[in-house]
Amino acid sequence: MELSGKSVLVTGGAGLIGTHLTESLAADNDVLVADNCSKGNREWVPESARFADADLTDPDDVAEVVTSDLDVVFHLGALSDVNRGDHRRVFEHNNAMLYNILERMDEVGLSKIAFASSSAVYGEAPRPTPEDFAPLEPVSTYGASKLAGEGLLSTYAHSHDFTTWMFRFSNVVGPHQRNNVISDFIEKLLDDPSRLEILGDGRQEKSYLHVEDCVSGMEHVVENTDEPTNIYNLGTRTTISVTRIAELVSDVVGCDPEFEYTGGDRGWTGDVPKMRLSIEKASAIGWSPERESADAVRTAAEQLYDELA
The missing domain is CATH 3.40.50.720 (NAD(P)-binding Rossmann-like Domain)
Structure with missing residues (x-):
């Protein structure tokens, strides 16, 4: 329609x-x-x-x-x-x-x-x-x-x-988002820029749109x-790890914290540690994302930092 x-x-x-x-x-x-x-x-x-x-x-x-x-x-x-x-x-x-x-x-x-x-x-x-x-x-x-x-x-x-x-x-991810990995990292770093707690082992790797x-x-x-x-x-054809997200967010906030991992291969019960969707069906009708995962995360981090700082 x-x-x-x-x-x-x-x-x-x-x-x-x-x-x-x-x-x-x-x-x-x-x-x-x-x-x-x-x-x-x-x-x-x-x-x-x-x-x-x-x-x-x-x-x-x-x-x-x-x-x-x-x-x-x-x-x-x-x-x-x-x-x-x-x-x-x-x-x-x-x-x-x-x-x-x-x-x-x-x-x-x-x-x-x-x-x-x-x-x-x-x-x-x-x-x-x-x-x-x-x-x-x-x-x-x-x-x-x-x-x-x-x-x-x-x-x-x-x-x-x-x-x-x-x-x-x-x-x-993007502006007006709360209670997700990017906004949580920003809020933690604004409170204490010297350390950043990361749920799981940081190796969880997913697509971000x-x-x-x-x-x-x-x-x-x-x-x-x-x-x-x-x-x-x-989704996107690429993935990004939680540790890499932490590095990008830290760079946006302008700090160099020590990463502290809670351990385990997932952040919480019900978390899926690895995720990447095929988007070939959407691509076949003419859609594809402008930003891949890392660019989506950095852009969202910059937008959310402007909101939260």
């Missing part, structure tokens, strides 16, 4: 991806952001979009924002901090939000939805991991919640004539595919 002159709902639009997607879409569309700002920030939402304070686990709030005059929903709202929070709450809330939205869409005759899934659905898979890799065996509650969400979307695509887009992201490339990928896929289920990886 052409993303111009449309009425669009962006859930989670006060967060990292949502704010940047909203800014891009609002240039040519009427955009409503729905968010309870439990993770995002109302001040980050572009003035060009309308805003609704909504708890998407509440069907009444969903009914207020999912209306028959919409053309498409971009559902980004989710709980993701499984290494810090309540695992059961992550799983139940993520799927309650999606189920409420799908039921309401079906009720009002709306049938197009794009969903922020995750590379976490793959678990510890061979690399680079293509979209048709199976079986999908997530190792975190967050990954399990995203895989369950993909199952719900598949059901509505095949039984309710929906068009669905499911995006399996690598690690997305700048949020601007993530948004361009989402829009490109939505505009160029129209199957009932459209599943696409969005």
Whole structure:
């Protein structure tokens, strides 16, 4: 579908991806952001979009924002901090939000939805991991919640004539991000530039995608595919280690700390130590990222340092 002159709902639009997607879409569309700002920030939402304070686990709030005059929903709202929070709450809330939205869409005759899934659905898979890799065996509650969400979307695509887009992201980084490796490193170094604690052994190595490339990928896929289920990886062809991220962030902050590792091959229970997605499917329809992993990390570090310092 052409993303111009449309009425669009962006859930989670006060967060990292949502704010940047909203800014891009609002240039040519009427955009409503729905968010309870439990993770995002109302001040980050572009003035060009309308805003609704909504708890998407509440069907009444969903009914207020999912209306028959919409053309498409971009559902980004989710709980993701499984290494810090309540695992059961992550799983139940993520799927309650999606189920409420799908039921309401079906009720009002709306049938197009794009969903922020995750590379976490793959678990510890061979690399680079293509979209048709199976079986999908997530190792975190967050990954399990995203895989369950993909199952719900598949059901509505095949039984309710929906068009669905499911995006399996690598690690997305950029401005307005908190509680990720880059912002955590910056905050630690601002507090004590002489030392930096690194979770795990620092050898964890993954792909990192700048949020601007993530948004361009989402829009490109939505505009160029129209199957009932459209599943696409969005990432980079390169990886970067946690230790190298620490070096880049330290350079941006302007310090030379001693690295202190907590040990082990992963940062927390449910962490996938190695991840690189195949992006050949997206490339075949004309999308590729402008920045590879190291450039994405450095750019995000510079942007976040400006915000946090």
